[in-house]
Amino acid sequence: TREQGGNHYQFYTYTMNDKILNSMVMETKMRAALENDEFILHYQPQVNVRKGKVVGMEALVRWDSPEDGLILPQDFIPLAEETGLIIPLGEWVLRTACSQNRAWQSAGYPPMDISVNLSARQFRQARLVDMVERVLRETGLDPRYLVLEITESVALQDVDFTVATLQSLRAMGIKIAMDDFGTGFSSLSYLKRLPIDILKIDRSFMRDVVHSPQDAAIVSTIISLAHNLNLKLIAEGVESEAQARFLEKKQCEEIQGYLFSKPLPLPEVEFFLRRFRL
Numbered sequence: 554t555r556e557q558g559g560n561h562y563q564f565y566t567y568t569m570n571d572k573i574l575n576s577m578v579m580e581t582k583m584r585a586a587l588e589n590d591e592f593i594l595h596y597q598p599q600v601n602v603r604k605g606k607v608v609g610m611e612a613l614v615r616w617d618s619p620e621d622g623l624i625l626p627q628d629f630i631p632l633a634e635e636t637g638l639i640i641p642l643g644e645w646v647l648r649t650a651c652s653q654n655r656a657w658q659s660a661g662y663p664p665m666d667i668s669v670n671l672s673a674r675q676f677r678q679a680r681l682v683d684m685v686e687r688v689l690r691e692t693g694l695d696p697r698y699l700v701l702e703i704t705e706s707v708a709l710q711d712v713d714f715t716v717a718t719l720q721s722l723r724a725m726g727i728k729i730a731m732d733d734f735g736t737g738f739s740s741l742s743y744l745k746r747l748p749i750d751i752l753k754i755d756r757s758f759m760r761d762v763v764h765s766p767q768d769a770a771i772v773s774t775i776i777s778l779a780h781n782l783n784l785k786l787i788a789e790g791v792e793s794e795a796q797a798r799f800l801e802k803k804q805c806e807e808i809q810g811y812l813f814s815k816p817l818p819l820p821e822v823e824f825f826l827r828r829f830r831l
């Protein structure tokens with residue numbers, strides 16, 4: 554009947570408005586959160602298994618909301634990206650991560666790399682290179698201890714722009730990592746053109762690498778590709794000894810995953826570093 558149709562329509566517009574309202578509320582909350590220092594970084598260790606050393610930390614942002622508790626990036630990065638809030642948030646992440654890495658070095662820990670994720674909008678922002686240069690100068694971190702991570706899809710949006718931007722960043726001494734490698738369907742010829750230093754093997758390939766001959770073949774292929782192109786490798790999502798042994802046999806030495814540690818809040822990082830040195 555007409556009445557039912559009407560109700561249905563009303564319900565539909567109501568949920569649509571609700572969704573828009575929701576993301577507006579979220580955006581307002583996120584702006585306030587940035588003002589109120591509610592964002593924090595967790596750090597996940599990257600370990601070289603042959604050397605038995607912590608070689609880096611990936612900075613991973615969380616929103617520590619007094620109302621809602623700890624919120625993971627999947628629940629706010631997409632909206633931050635949509636609204637542009639990722640630009641000030643991303644600069645905060647970079648500054649905090651660089652300054653923290655500098656502080657670890659000053660405290661006498663062996664120098665490590667700090668890895669920071671760049672989303673599409675951050676990578677395309679005007680003056681990205683200037684911003685990074687300024688943050689490095691202000692925090693005093695030596696650029697060779699900074700790694701910027703981008704994904705294949707970000708890199709391939711405009712390859713000429715990507716190549717030029719990466720060249721400027723590398724000219725400062727910064728390293729570039731290709732994150733989630735293998736998931737972006739990128740053609741291998743691009744890999745040759747892109748000035749990158751590190752491939753990060755996506756954790757979707759690691760999950761079944763021990764039992765699935767297909768995944769084992771993919772991971773082995775990525776490893777030989779990296780070796781042949783003289784790129785450093787980091788395997789992500791390594792959770793078991795068996796996965797680590799597989800990687801070691803293939804001469805993939807650097808591992809990031811729950812096997813060694815989940816992403817840690819700051820006080821636990823220092824605990825991890827001290828314990829790991831023993």
Ligand code: C2E
Binds near residue numbers: 614646670792812
């Ligand atoms: P990502 O860059 O691929 O980061 C790795 C994600 O895998 C992290 O999730 C980490 O907690 C998780 N992980 C690490 N080891 C393991 C493991 O052994 N097993 C499993 N199951 N998971 C593991 P997280 O922290 O929730 O971050 C999710 C994504 O959010 C990141 O994926 C990255 O794309 C994005 N992100 C995080 N922090 C930032 C940031 O500061 N800026 C930007 N633009 N994006 C960020």
Ligand code: CA
Binds near residue numbers: 611670702732
């Ligand atoms: Ca990453």
Ligand code: CA
Binds near residue numbers: 733753755
């Ligand atoms: Ca990744």
Ligand code: CA
Binds near residue numbers: 733
């Ligand atoms: Ca990912």
